[in-house]
Amino acid sequence: MSPAVPERALRELGRTEGGTDALGLLVRDQHTRRLILLRALLDAAADAPAAVRPTTAAAGPREHWALLEAADRADRAAVRTVLLHPLTGPWAQRCLRGLTSPAPTPELAADLAHFGALAAAAAIRARLPFSARLTAPAGPLVLPTLGALRTGRGAPSPLDITLADSRVTVRQAGAAPVVLEADGDGPRSEDPRWLPVLTLPPLRDGAPPVHLDDLDPYRVAAPGPQRHGLSAATGPDPAERAAWARLWALTGPALAAGGPHRPAEAAALLRCLVPLRPPPGSAPSGDGPAQCSATRREAFGAVLSSKPATAALLASTLVHELQHTKLAALSALVPLHHEDATPRHFAPWRSDLRPFDGLLQGAYSHLALADYWQRLALGAERLSRRDLAWAEHARCREQVGAVLPVLAGSGALTREGRVLVNEMIAVYHRLADSPPPAGHRARAEAYVRTARMIWRQRNGT
Template sequence: MFPAVPETALAELGRTDGDAGTLALLVRDQDTRRLLLLRAVLDAAETADPELCPAAAKARLREDWALLTAADRAGGPDSPARTRLGYPLLGPWVRRCLTGLDPQTGPPTQEQRRELACDLAYFSAVAAVAAARAGIPFAVDLTARDGILVLPSLGALRTAEQGDVRVRVSYDGSRMTLGQDTTVFLENGTGAWSGSLAWTSAYALPGLVPGAAPMPLDDLDPYRVPPREPDQYALSGPAGPDDAERKRWLQSWSGTAAVLRTGGEGRLVEALALLRCLVPLEMPPGAGSRGSCSGTRREAFGALLSSAPVTPVAFAATLVHELQHTKLAALSEMVELHRAGPGALYFAPWRPDPRPYDGLLQGAYSHLALADFFQRRALTVEPALSEGAWAQYARYHAQVRAALPALVASSDLTAVGRRFVDEMAAAHERHTAHPAPRGHAARAQEYVKAVRTLWTQRQPRGESRK
């Protein structure tokens, strides 16, 4: 069912590249997996114990699927139903539902039953939006969770009542009515207008380049960020940008495409092919004026979570970094690159903590792409900007050089993984054809050396460290 990865595509990805065809291969595979996981949710609900998923909830899921099917048929090649089902943040919803419906987790608590009921009810909102986008009239009861009804890609309604509230939603082909007194008019792409103070419209930035689709800046989706964990590297919490913050996003976003091009046209191509939404995060505490926080989620293919970008250059680098995680995660679902477990831990010069092999591979891959990006930028921009680019390139190049020996020497690599890592090493070697000025290279080497010394001093004795 899933396509094989051609050797040419594997080689391109190993170099942190990927032409339009290779990127489309990753996208198609992820979209297919999403549909299969969604089908798994519906099947799990259908066979679930009635105590966990009552008959009424099962019937409603069938009705939602029928409405989605009608929207898909009415929407043609650009079906709004497919757009909704492929939206990155529906992925965390799918995973959450599958976990909640798993009978192996034991008898559910009352709160778990309530959470699952709300999760499953969210599918009704997805189906309603798809139908409205396809111009299909309907009238359904939706659930406002904790007093907030989110209609993905349209906006959110804050109800007067607290708790989980049922809201009657209807669409007549031109406008949507929520409850008794809120009327909403759909806009093209993202957002919906309403004169009601209870309504907050979804927001999108302009397309990355002229002619590209607007990019959702999603601060409403209830599944947009993972649960907070007691980890010093956890993402910061979700942000609700005000007008000033949105202006900052727009200013940086508007210059990002031009910056990406200075690091190679391929960096812009991959951003256009892979990026589907942005999720704003709070600025990390103590980050200062140049700090940032960003990340991706394996279950949310196409989503980039980030604090407000400081400059177009900083945001372009964030895109290059995070989209490599997106590419490698997608590739890893198509082929097995290694069989390394979490036991052995390795030095990663970009982190103070030991990393398992997979974490080392992910980090080295993204840093290799950053080295490529900044080297190309250093060779193309004016001298006033090239010094900063060379400094960045030198550090990333030195960091990858420190990590590559452990990656290449691993006996846990599969044959496919071996070819992939060898391509990484070859790409790193090709960068030496255009070395950074000596001062930048020396400082980068000293930096990595100092980090390794500090890392070694911090490691407990008697554990597997490499």
């Protein structure tokens, strides 16, 4: 067994659970990788040829890094909130790709300018007095984890930002200064040009809050999600924010109804929710059964989701997506298999061919959903809620059962992968101890049979 992952932690994760030590191991490794990525970005900025580096009147990466280091000395925890913010990852990776590209990339100038905004946000969180010149983008200037400033400019332009006596002042030529009062909850201002990030309360006592980030320019891959079934990101809207806040207030209890390990894993892993627009098939308000969600490997701790109709559906979305977060982080620590990436497999939750890794990811997340919905069904008092939960449980368990033989039969699983899959099989069989009503099981079996038939017709296999 790999010394990087103790067997006890691996078995916990294989059961789609994870105690404090197991989840902490994943979090610490991902945070270390993020800090290494940021250091690599600084080195790439120093080594990039002049033809690649954009010219700007604002400070450069070295100055931004110096401000980060000073803020880190003042309050390391505050600075890590910014550096380890999930959406800092996609920015850093895109910036690094641009700096190591053989030719200038169109977005590199804006990406490097964002480094200054990130450093300023870190200094503000650390309460470090500073002055810096930033480049405001064509759109709003986003200070990660804090908010955005509407600059009113149609093209990038310089601005000066200072923090003194707990007051942040932003000055831009041709506009009145914007003054923000920096307090423990982030900068506040009555100026309509300032829009703070919405901070959702922790899911359990002692956990960090969760940002509902509808501002960060790196919250989805430009020009928008290109993945299966995803819609584009939403922009800031007061009514949408209020609806998310109301839904969030009910999500903690809905998660806990699926077992105490569900709010525990969400508290350990989730730092950011990125709201997406309702997918096709939804009502204009977003209400209805249609929903889409995703995670991004480079944005550890973020979940992207359109707004579900109920708290139970939002809780199940978190259960689903956080399994992807866990498995991706575990795979970064230790290889689970040596299968190639050729799409060839049937997955009842998708109509296309899936690679082995996608099959493993999907089975893992659907197994957690089967467990979640079964616990909800067993604890539900209202018949309608119990009926819905059994239907979801039966479908998810049947979907997992359709692909487990492929996973278990692979000769390319590593020792760690074999332990993980064996634990998944054990959970799958344990779920049979409390079976759903016969009608739900029959409908789930028919659903998977139909999905397989459509898949064969569509893929010619």
